[in-house]
Amino acid sequence: MNTQILQFNTDNIRLAAKEILDGGIVAFPTETVYGLGANALNPDAVKKIYIAKGRPSDNPLICHISDKAQIEKFAYLTPFAEKIIDVFMPGPITVILQKKPVVPDIVTGGLQTVGIRMPAHKDALSFIKACGVPICAPSANTSTKPSPTAATHVFDDLNGKIRYILDGGRCGVGLESTIVDCVNGTLLRQGGVPKEDIERIVGTLNPPPQSDIPLCPGMKYKHYSPNAEVLLAIPTADMRSRIAAEYDKRQGKTIILTLGGSYGNRNVCSVGSTVEEYAHNLFDCFRRLDDEGYECIICEGVDGSGVGAALMNRLTKASGGFVF
Numbered sequence: 400m401n402t403q404i405l406q407f408n409t410d411n412i413r414l415a416a417k418e419i420l421d422g423g424i425v426a427f428p429t430e431t432v433y434g435l436g437a438n439a440l441n442p443d444a445v446k447k448i449y450i451a452k453g454r455p456s457d458n459p460l461i462c463h464i465s466d467k468a469q470i471e472k473f474a475y476l477t478p479f480a481e482k483i484i485d486v487f488m489p490g491p492i493t494v495i496l497q498k499k500p501v502v503p504d505i506v507t508g509g510l511q512t513v514g515i516r517m518p519a520h521k522d523a524l525s526f527i528k529a530c531g532v533p534i535c536a537p538s539a540n541t542s543t544k545p546s547p548t549a550a551t552h553v554f555d556d557l558n559g560k561i562r563y564i565l566d567g568g569r570c571g572v573g574l575e576s577t578i579v580d581c582v583n584g585t586l587l588r589q590g591g592v593p594k595e596d597i598e599r600i601v602g603t604l605n606p607p608p609q610s611d612i613p614l615c616p617g618m619k620y621k622h623y624s625p626n627a628e629v630l631l632a633i634p635t636a637d638m639r640s641r642i643a644a645e646y647d648k649r650q651g652k653t654i655i656l657t658l659g660g661s662y663g664n665r666n667v668c669s670v671g672s673t674v675e676e677y678a679h680n681l682f683d684c685f686r687r688l689d690d691e692g693y694e695c696i697i698c699e700g701v702d703g704s705g706v707g708a709a710l711m712n713r714l715t716k717a718s719g720g721f722v723f
């Protein structure tokens with residue numbers, strides 16, 4: 400199959416929507432990362448997402464909508480969920496609700512709940528609206544690779560496996576959505592909307608299940624990770640001198656991801672000057688440094704407030720627990 404990158408215009412939106420309604424899959428931009436979408440009401444189409452990504456079938460997908468009024472067609476609202484939806488949708492947040500029978504099991508990985516999100520992204524919304532059906536989508540990368548934040552990232556992973564990639568430029572946030580399980584008030588994943596902001600509206604959330612976090616250094620579980628080894632430095636006062644010392648011990652081609660630090664003549668990659676810019680650039684840097692043949696990426700840690708919490712979560716996972 401020939402994969403085409405399409406610019407956003409009326410004709411191409413129509414072409415992509417037709418592909419969806421014909422049972423195909425299409426990659427599209429959102430404010431978090433690129434999604435790989437299918438008609439959520441067509442199980443045969445949804446199956447193609449799992450195959451293209453190499454994704455385990457018990458890992459549920461998020462249903463993307465273009466209008467909040469659609470939620471009740473697919474899920475049962477609760478007062479708790481409505482508070483979150485009123486304040487944060489559209490935006491980088493996913494709410495988990497009890498699903499209605501119309502949502503196929505393949506979308507939810509067999510769960511009785513469904514994840515729903517309305518992106519704050521003009522092009523994403525016009526694409527979803529043109530389809531006229533909910534679009535279920537995970538990130539449009541090969542499973543375990545860093546999520547795609549540009550159309551070229553999707554192309555690198557899925558060339559030949561999908562017909563169309565809608566190109567909306569670089570994703571603004573650059574990290575995935577925050578996921579709140581509204582059935583039991585649990586924060587399932589840190590993401591684009593900071594936990595503190597949500598707690599200001601609904602009170603304290605239950606913490607993510609423990610299994611989400613690598614428990615000790617060297618644990619096998621890795622996600623969002625480049626091919627290079629990733630090391631994460633805890634943000635202490637002497638972090639930069641500890642990073643320099645760690646760098647000097649490494650034999651292979653090594654680079655430091657930094658928020659404006661200076662490290663003499665060591666290789667550095669600047670990720671910007673704010674935590675938001677670090678988040679926006681992280682996955683793009685991982686992919687680029689892999690292409691440049693780096694074997695080890697040492698990442699500066701950040702304070703875990705605001706989007707910093709989601710960033711530290713992704714860095715921790717990418718490091719597989721190699722935190723120093």
Ligand code: AMP
Pocket residue numbers: 458459460461495507510512513514536537538575578587588
């Ligand atoms: P991705 O957008 O690639 O991160 O994939 C979607 C993620 O949303 C899954 O990996 C789950 O973590 C989460 N998710 C989607 N639906 C549900 C659900 N019903 N219950 C819990 N988590 C969900």
Ligand code: MG
Pocket residue numbers: 537538546
């Ligand atoms: Mg993903």
